[in-house]
Amino acid sequence: VAYGTAYGYIGVSAKIVPRLDELTLILIYLVATGGAMIVFIAGLARRFGREE
Amino acid sequence: MRKYDNADEQKVRSERLIREWLRSGLIDQTQHDRMLPDVQTEFRRTNLFLRLVLFGFGLLIIGASTVLVADSFSLRREAAGAMLCLGAAIASFALAEYLITHFRLYRFGVEEAAVCSSAVLAVIAAGFCRSVLQMSTPTEFVFAVVGAAAALAAYLRFGYLYAAFAWLICAASAPFQIWGPEVIQRAAAAVIMFGIFVVYGKRSLSSKGFLAEEFAVLRAAAFAGLYAVLNLHLPSMFYFSGLFGVSGASSQPFAFYVFTYFAIWLLPFLGVRTALRARQRPLLDVSLLLALVTLITNKPYFGAERQAWDPILLGIVLIVTAVAVRRWLSNGRDGSRYEFTAARLLNADSRRLAMVGTMSVAMHGGAGAPAESPPKFEPGGGRSGGAGSSGSW
Numbered sequence: 001v002a003y004g005t006a007y008g009y010i011g012v013s014a015k016i017v018p019r020l021d022e023l024t025l026i027l028i029y030l031v032a033t034g035g036a037m038i039v040f041i042a043g044l045a046r047r048f049g050r051e052e
Numbered sequence: 053m054r055k056y057d058n059a060d061e062q063k064v065r066s067e068r069l070i071r072e073w074l075r076s077g078l079i080d081q082t083q084h085d086r087m088l089p090d091v092q093t094e095f096r097r098t099n100l101f102l103r104l105v106l107f108g109f110g111l112l113i114i115g116a117s118t119v120l121v122a123d124s125f126s127l128r129r130e131a132a133g134a135m136l137c138l139g140a141a142i143a144s145f146a147l148a149e150y151l152i153t154h155f156r157l158y159r160f161g162v163e164e165a166a167v168c169s170s171a172v173l174a175v176i177a178a179g180f181c182r183s184v185l186q187m188s189t190p191t192e193f194v195f196a197v198v199g200a201a202a203a204l205a206a207y208l209r210f211g212y213l214y215a216a217f218a219w220l221i222c223a224a225s226a227p228f229q230i231w232g233p234e235v236i237q238r239a240a241a242a243v244i245m246f247g248i249f250v251v252y253g254k255r256s257l258s259s260k261g262f263l264a265e266e267f268a269v270l271r272a273a274a275f276a277g278l279y280a281v282l283n284l285h286l287p288s289m290f291y292f293s294g295l296f297g298v299s300g301a302s303s304q305p306f307a308f309y310v311f312t313y314f315a316i317w318l319l320p321f322l323g324v325r326t327a328l329r330a331r332q333r334p335l336l337d338v339s340l341l342l343a344l345v346t347l348i349t350n351k352p353y354f355g356a357e358r359q360a361w362d363p364i365l366l367g368i369v370l371i372v373t374a375v376a377v378r379r380w381l382s383n384g385r386d387g388s389r390y391e392f393t394a395a396r397l398l399n400a401d402s403r404r405l406a407m408v409g410t411m412s413v414a415m416h417g418g419a420g421a422p423a424e425s426p427p428k429f430e431p432g433g434g435r436s437g438g439a440g441s442s443g444s445w
Contacts, residue, residue, distance in 0.1 A: 002101035002104065023119075024120065030116035034116065035113055038113070
């Protein structure tokens, strides 16, 4: 799950970020999607990411 | 002082131990189920992999937010940069406090990212302040001192051991960043490490439970730091030679050179002796590792050339020593001597050994790599599968 989310995010971002021509847009993209990813992964962690 | 209650932290450690005992067959499932409710906490935790991913995204957001503010308000001057970094450091620290208080996060990644970002931003702010104030102090020294203070604050408040390791590294490297003879620099770093070793040695013996274990780890780390600053040939073993301003063994006074040679032989011996008396596994492990490093760096101390058979000899010495110690322990009453046994009690030990084995293979991965193959035939008529359609005519 961890690898899937991280590599998925990096793969999609590698396609999207080069199309954003302004630094501000790139930073807004990183903050917004990073926040969404944290919420998503926190939800996953609650389901089946218990500490072993 | 600490954000987490000591009783809760103790419960977390106890829960891990109970699970480890079950995996190792020391208790059965019924005992496990009976014990586990007593050590439950309200903390929200996760496994290592998700923790690392959350940590990465946390760093990404905080870093991008800080740069976004700088970009939006066109902050170009150093004074503005200092204020921004300082503000971001305080905000990150407050964010970590908020996340832990309201969401009860414990080693969840996000709050750790906020704490680490706070420390790094404080260091960057200090660098900007040095430039603004036009201080003559070297930048690296400011970084090391502020980094040590920030890492220590993070450890004392949140109990992150890696923050304590960062504190030790910054504290040990600080003397190397100021002008002066290297002998003085090494002596100053050694005094700092020895001081920490003594302080945490006393605290580890006077504390109980998880705090005693934690202080024992810090004591062992300080001992390793003490050894590292005294072994003149240690930096030359690694690619990061000179990273912390350490120049190596060249141009050292002869008396100091001889002193450090005796010190690197004496320290592991004293470490093993102290660890056996205090029953402290971290110090024992570190001391044995340092003894190994002493064996490896012994030859460079005499300026002797390394030979291809050196690792073979070292391996044979280690095998013979391990077999002898194991047999000696096993031949004692009930397979133990002085309450030490060679039998593996916990599964975690075998996992740790497997990890060390994997790391050793990874470190020498290049040795078994096949020789470079001769250049293959490269047809000029286009890429494979394209029927030559991509070739240039």
